[in-house]
Amino acid sequence: MTKIDSKIPQGTIDKKWSDYKSHVKLVNPANKRAIDIIVVGSGLAGASAAASLAEMGYSVKVFCFQDSPRRAHSIAAQGGINAAKNYKNDGDSVFRLFYDTIKGGDYRAREANVHRLAEVSANIIDQCVAQGVPFARDYGGLLDNRSFGGTQVQRTFYAAGQTGQQLLLGAYSALSKEIAKGSIQMYNRHEMMDVVVINGKARGIIARNLVNGKIERFSGHAVLLCTGGYGNVFFLSTNAMGSNASAAWKAYKRGAFFGNPCYTQIHPTCIPVSGDHQSKLTLMSESLRNDGRIWVPKKKEDAIAIQQGKKTGNDIPEEDRDYYLERRYPAFGNLVPRDVASRAAKERCDAGFGVNATGQAVFLDFAYNLKYKYGKTEATKKGIHSPSEQQLYDLGKEVVKEKYGNLFDMYMQITGENPYEIPMKIYPAVHYTMGGLWVDYNLMTTVPGLYALGEANFSDHGANRLGASALMQGLADGYFVIPYTIGDYLADEIRTGKIPTNTPEFDEAEKIVKERIHFFVTNEGSKSVDHFHKRLGKIMWDKCGMARNEKGLKEAIEEIKQIRLEFWKEVKVPGSDTEFNPELDKATRVADFLELAELMCTDALHRNESCGGHFREEYQTEEGEAKRDDEHFAYVAAWEFKGNEIQPQLHKEQLVFENIKLVQRSYK
Amino acid sequence: MSEQTGLLKSSLSKKYLMAISGLFLIIFLTQHFIINLLSVFSADAFNNTSHFMGTNPLIQFVIQPILILGVVFHFVMGFLLEKQNRAARPQKYAFSNPSANSTWMSRYMILSGAVIFWFLALHFYDFWFPEINTKFIQGDMSGLNIDGNFRYHEELLHKFTNPIRVSIYILAFIFLSLHLLHGFQSAFQSLGARHPKYTPCIKNLGTLYAVAIPLGFAIIAIYHFFSH
């Protein structure tokens, strides 16, 4: 029944990639110049892929909707990037990173891809350092590491709380280098509106110039979608305002299967929602869990007093605090994976122990480590015997400031509270989508010549992504995977020649795009785009968020259909389509979210198990942990578009675990 | 050196030249101040030094032209830069609050510079042109008055009898001070001379200089006005 072939190479897990690289087809340098590659998106995956492919000699065109490729949302990643370097001599290895990632993903990722990711992880660090990425260093001048959730080694490389920024700017500089050489043509403020498929192969895109509204055609021998995730389907998420699913969704409608759309990651440490006006949520890096301890009051009356503003976290004595992660998961404590931490927070808040006015927050407290971990060490270093509490606080504060200063400042700015003085308040929020376009080992979707890289594909994180792995995957895909795997396809394209853009397929795609845009600017509706987006977000958060159940999902599907109908009748887009018009840009994106949301719910409904970020209330252990069903659901759900308002078809890619034994995930 | 990165073309090079000419003028100003100061303590010393400065061929024909060139260069370059800088923002802000992030002195160097320029015109009219006239047009290199004494101190005192002139001089010194308050330390920054240890010293020295020297000039002028 399956039409999908994951193209996993033969051989043992540790040999697959090296064997593959030795045998993959190549394109000779003279032919590369004649081959056009379109890269959509300029984040870690897009910029690194574009730069690497241009360096190899391909002619590359890069598109981004922002005013500069440097703005892509990879820039907002805070904590760090994993790599199996074992610089800390704490027993890390490629296999251990591989194992942690598979386990962290709740055994729903493809072994071969994840192993490859672990293999190239070390090269990423080398590459970035060579580019001048200023990673944190120790006093000896060597690279420093910190630890992240779901691991017991220190393998995370970082640049204060701005690792994503530094890595992206590194990739951006590589991209700029190639633009300067003329091997990359950069199109800023351009949004991809559709993929053009000719004779079954991806041959180009239709893009819209966001400044003047012009619809433009671009052809290429391969199209790479590096367009990130679809977390903004929830309206409120940690994604950037412009992050959208449209490119991936257009690819889906042109025949690319969508993998595991229901797997969304809810990040445990975000700044809680403060009101209805809120436009987005802000993440507080997972690295904070290294040094912050998460707790709520033990006594209900204390929680209520805090909710009413009568007490603060500082008023609760040590013995009345419930460090629930340390209590429930003594082995990993505050460093359990994200899905586990998020659900635990929700569990406490649902039980009435939340610590802000809405009851939807828990404390992340630095006081202990600030004083007794860093303060003491500093005091010892400075030769201060029996330091006072105040001295410990002052000394520790300096260290914490150096490590997390920018995050603390950000928190203070948003909430008006000083986290050095009173414990931070955090709550889970939508952060990342593990699901995405289904790709094979080559990162190619089910449409030949159409690739998906980074968060836009489904590949490496299974049902839950570990912290500091997104940066690793984006750069691995772009720097070290696609440059090899794309040759396998392009080697057969060297005789194709320049692809014309005056074909019926381009005509048809452009016509659809133009009609849709024309509809928006002429529709005499009464409600703004955001109105629909907010309603959609609420349904998704309530019914397809941290916890899902059959009834809720079925309701959600109906409600989404309703909103969609209403949207196409009532949406109002002011302005014209021949000028800069952000409302129009939003409308085209939300239209796609309204379809994608339904697919997410459909997928969540069909997956009768709990795994990673997908928690179905019907399927949990007695202690409230996620209960997988490996017998029936150890597969990737790849959905095929069958037509508007028609049930998509499910294809299953069975996951074969030859190197890791499937066990109930435990962080106790 | 390619033409675009040439020493005179780039914006940075213009800054170096502004800084170097500025520092040169600061050195000159110090020298000028010391000689002026002599006029307070000893008319003879002032006369002797003035005569030396006015007749020494090296100073007259080498250093003086360099100085004049330096002054002219600093002015011309300053105005050219100002013109460029204004062109860099053709559409002005409707509402701006620059005092929130910079000092008045740093923003109005062109104004203080212009005041100093007009002052220099007066100053040349007062001293330099008569001097050139006496020495090179009338050919009297003796430096003596009709009594056979050096004329310099006497001429100086004569100039500072007019309260309006003294007031103008004092006003100019205020602007000179404002100019130096920014200019002194700015010159070092332009040349890249910045160091966590030494920069605070340079800044303090600059402030001290910018206040003390113009104040000193003003006091000398006032002293001569009242002692007359």
Next chain:
Amino acid sequence: MKLLLKIWRQKNANTQGKLVEYVVDHVSPDMSFLEMLDVLNENLVDKNEEPIAFDHDCREGICGMCSLYINGRAHGPQTGVTTCQLHMRSFKDGDTIYIEPWKANGFPVIKDLVVDRSAFDRIIQAGGYVSVNTGAAQDANCIPVSKQDADKAFSAATCIGCGACVATCKNASAMLFVSAKVSQLSLLPQGKIEAKDRVLNMVKQMDAEGFGNCTNTGACEIECPKGISLENIARMNREYLVATITSEK
């Protein structure tokens, strides 16, 4: 809170802009500045008026897209924050707020409060990189870098390319932006190899883009949301001086 907004409206680069007054009511102090504008825009859409165009994306102070000149200051009255991180608790009921786009020759207006900052991209393309191709790198720990240099390079590298330095400089100078990149790379051994050409080429491009000259007012350092230091400008001045004198080109 009720506020009077005077907002710069400009149809496109070829037309004249002007300030237009709007009143926005029920503003909560917990709102961010951009959320306040969202509310205003929602009202405008309801009234069938065209909403105000402004650049924004991450809304957490890191992408560098937001760029408003608020009450005469880049990114508003607070220091160390971007416009998206500015919250309405910095204002009070009845305030009048002027909102303008960055204004500089190098940043032409696209529409309303949106400007074109591609000049910054072109400056980076002129040399803001290390010419290393993918795959050729040696082990990351081969060359130790002193913590002090690494930290300084990092501080410079935190520049988000928002353009507040240009916007706030009375000369619309881009020195802080350019010097941040020059400093980052010249402080690290990996970047030293191309240091001379880099500084010469980047400054050349900066001049070609029509930015003004630096007169060391220090306004950029104060308004920079990431607190990039003037030390970087001094370093670039130094680097450029040495490069001009010693370069063989």
